[in-house]
Amino acid sequence: MNILLLGSGGRESALAWKMAQSPLLDKLFIAPGNGGTSQYGTNVAMSPLDFEAIDAFVTENGIDMIVAGNEDPLVAGLYDYFEDKPVKVCGPSKAGAALEGSKDFAKRFMQANGIPTARYRSFNASTLAEGKEFLASLNPPYVLKADGLAAGKGVLIIDSLEEAQKALEEMLAGMFGKSSATVVVEEFLSGIECSVFVLTDGEGGYRVLPVAKDYKRIGEGDTGLNTGGMGAVSPVIFADEEFMAKVDARIIKPTIKGLRDAGIVYRGFIFLGLINVGGEPMVIEYNVRMGDPETEAVMLRVDSDLVELLDAAASGALGDLELRHSPDPAVTVMMVSEGYPGSYPKGREITGLESVEESIPFHAGTAVDADGRLVTSGGRVISVSSTGKDIADALAKSYRSIEKIKFDGKYSRRDIGADLMALASKKN
Numbered sequence: 001m002n003i004l005l006l007g008s009g010g011r012e013s014a015l016a017w018k019m020a021q022s023p024l025l026d027k028l029f030i031a032p033g034n035g036g037t038s039q040y041g042t043n044v045a046m047s048p049l050d051f052e053a054i055d056a057f058v059t060e061n062g063i064d065m066i067v068a069g070n071e072d073p074l075v076a077g078l079y080d081y082f083e084d085k086p087v088k089v090c091g092p093s094k095a096g097a098a099l100e101g102s103k104d105f106a107k108r109f110m111q112a113n114g115i116p117t118a119r120y121r122s123f124n125a126s127t128l129a130e131g132k133e134f135l136a137s138l139n140p141p142y143v144l145k146a147d148g149l150a151a152g153k154g155v156l157i158i159d160s161l162e163e164a165q166k167a168l169e170e171m172l173a174g175m176f177g178k179s180s181a182t183v184v185v186e187e188f189l190s191g192i193e194c195s196v197f198v199l200t201d202g203e204g205g206y207r208v209l210p211v212a213k214d215y216k217r218i219g220e221g222d223t224g225l226n227t228g229g230m231g232a233v234s235p236v237i238f239a240d241e242e243f244m245a246k247v248d249a250r251i252i253k254p255t256i257k258g259l260r261d262a263g264i265v266y267r268g269f270i271f272l273g274l275i276n277v278g279g280e281p282m283v284i285e286y287n288v289r290m291g292d293p294e295t296e297a298v299m300l301r302v303d304s305d306l307v308e309l310l311d312a313a314a315s316g317a318l319g320d321l322e323l324r325h326s327p328d329p330a331v332t333v334m335m336v337s338e339g340y341p342g343s344y345p346k347g348r349e350i351t352g353l354e355s356v357e358e359s360i361p362f363h364a365g366t367a368v369d370a371d372g373r374l375v376t377s378g379g380r381v382i383s384v385s386s387t388g389k390d391i392a393d394a395l396a397k398s399y400r401s402i403e404k405i406k407f408d409g410k411y412s413r414r415d416i417g418a419d420l421m422a423l424a425s426k427k428n
């Protein structure tokens, strides 16, 4: 089978690495890929949003399945564009991708299907006054979310009522362009978050992948600016059998049923951003693809053939196919460029990768320059993933590997997983 994987980050590196292990795979193409994905397949200089170019490529290269790594092409209607063409798409239809593309839609969907989530209301420019009143009825801190895609920057959490009301006004006036023409205002929930990934075939079949937790802030102790993600660990100690049974009954099953009841075609990954509120799972958000960097940890724990699973999901036929995974923990620690998530330099040479033995360095923001040197090309540069007998052991491997990988101005958080390890030692 020939596969075209869309995307260029650490997530796509991890998916490509896992797909490349499948005996079912003939050719793998990654568009556009990065400086490391050519280890697993062929990079193709093509935008994931250029459906016409993808169409021509699919025909020329006998592609059997397109897998979308990130949400943009799915929200733009990738599935629908190819629906009547002789290629499968692993991912939701445009209507399904609205679970991520519109936070207002996601909240309405959860409410309609009785899925636990924070109390909310949505506002637009004509209901600003009501929005300010609603804010005044809530307890601080106040959560304001741009309805549309905002590259992970569209959520504001504000302590003072006055500032929250001002922010609502500014968001509705275009702080995030069209994305904040509608704003979701919701109640603040306290708890620890985790990411649950479900692969569904759109016919009621689904499998749950290993649960992970990511670390979003740039600074240790989860301080400072938000990033695309600085690391991840799997499993998550509190996501035990009892918790996951609640997730299955209250969130996953009603989500799958709600999609089917609404006639929404959904064949691919559903990412549930959950928060554990005193032992009760609640949904913070849906995403319509795997998480980055959670994928760089989770793929190390998946024992089953990923190509077989994705093909079955895209074909509407998960049937009784097993998703086996290893009990051993996996972690990933992101190496980023100095200055990130603000402005950062590019083009710095990366060396030492060949001496990494205990970990898998998944390339994210890397490129090969005109002189054939491997250089930095993004804020998040390399996601260093390891497995171990426990989380501490896996982390020690990633940190030793990070010492060996060199580029000027490299930075990583040293406290990935520290909160979960503290929870674990309290439990024991």
Ligand SMILES: Nc1ncnc2c1ncn2[C@@H]1O[C@H](COP(=O)(O)OP(=O)(O)O)[C@@H](O)[C@H]1O
Pocket (backbone or CB within 6 Å): 118, 143, 145, 152, 153, 154, 155, 186, 187, 188, 189, 190, 193, 273, 284, 285
């Ligand atoms: N209702 C809420 N209560 C507490 N924290 C929240 C709430 N909604 C969002 N957050 C925090 O903001 C982060 C980003 O919100 P999210 O809905 O995941 O949007 P996005 O990932 O699109 O930026 C969450 O991971 C969580 O830490």
Ligand SMILES: [Mg+2]
Pocket (backbone or CB within 6 Å): 273, 285
């Ligand atoms: Mg999120």
